[in-house]
Amino acid sequence: MIKVVIIGGGNVATHLADAFSKTNNVSLTQVYARNIEQIQHFKKFTSITNNIEQLKKADVYIIAVSDDAITEVSRKINLPDSIIAHTSGSVEMNAIKTNGSKGVFYLLQSFSKSKEVNFDTIPFCLEAENEKDLQLLETLAKTIGKNVYHINSEQRKRLHVAAVFVNNFTNHMYKIGADICNEHQVPFEVLQPLIKETAEKITKLNPEDAQTGPAKRNDQKTIQNHLALLNTEQQKIYKLITKSIQQNGEKL
């Protein structure tokens, strides 16, 4: 039985506390949040507190707070026999300041409070100071999830910026597509099957091989026709990404 304390009242903290409270092999020892209102509903399952000085003893403390608060919070947890792990994609493990063992328990997914989380599909990106701790974090992750990766701080930084491209920037491509549709009274839903297909394709082909379209074919006639239909900002993006797709082709 692994004893876990969750630190935080946000989306990640809440979903994790919720998941751990339902597994047999984990004892959710306590949930902490500065604002105790956020964690009232955990009262039924476990001890809750808003006093960081009164944390109970546990094997693993998961700090799911904002990036800037990680160091400060970790200083309060000085337990040499425990792992103190944060959940951030962009913060180094060594930002944790403690006498205990440091770790990272990063879930690569965007969470929203209202939406049910399917932990079976979420990659758990784990890091620890030694093999024993890594094994414990892995055992813990597997009580609620399936896909576990060992990702060090350097790799995680890169993964985080890669995630910005495939999530935020991709979403902005959808946004531009939706803008173009809206301007011309075309329902955006017409594009949704293509969006789904594009996302599914790269589970079977690598993205470079999956590429199609006028940029890849260097179909200048279509490219010029497209540019004539766009506003200045859209043109800048169209030109830059088209160029980038084509440079890529040359490297082959």
Next chain:
Amino acid sequence: MIKVVIIGGGNVATHLADAFSKTNNVSLTQVYARNIEQIQHFKKFTSITNNIEQLKKADVYIIAVSDDAITEVSRKINLPDSIIAHTSGSVEMNAIKTNGSKGVFYLLQSFSKSKEVNFDTIPFCLEAENEKDLQLLETLAKTIGKNVYHINSEQRKRLHVAAVFVNNFTNHMYKIGADICNEHQVPFEVLQPLIKETAEKITKLNPEDAQTGPAKRNDQKTIQNHLALLNTEQQKIYKLITKSIQQNGEKL
């Protein structure tokens, strides 16, 4: 019973001929391709030819050839009582030159020859010169599909450029994400659940409301950290899309 002739031996032509050959309410009268080898397997179901002068009489001729060949092929089909429709996203209906009725039968999806097509999820974007023809094309589309839209030539041009953003440019975002992963020995599959989630999210939220991340939050510290990890080309794209996401925020 609608009589259909399919003109072309490529992916779209093949998938359409295949689908029509299996429905009860359509008679696949003939398949034409310049290179008859491409359509040999339709011999079992229907007449095939590589002589454009020997097309049989039908209600609808679907010209699924390359954009540049549409006009030339359409000149060969002068049947006043038939609809002659092309399948291109980027060519105007009036590129068809015929004594017959003009139409468009555009399927907004990327096709590959080897991959089975699920027509139930594909949007059929239809255009015709009059309501009667539009109804006939709609009836025809619904024998094999479900999602039918009336999209005129101006709208279709815009839809085609929007599709480049949500398909080709999105795929390039995946490519950059994969490059970053590969350089640092992180398996790209770690990003795939996030990619899937991002694509699914916009079926429930519009892309503008679905946006998250450092650009949206104007989190300059993270943005600068990210830029320091990227090569020059990736930086250009990161900066431009970040700026575009933020300009968008201002308009709100």
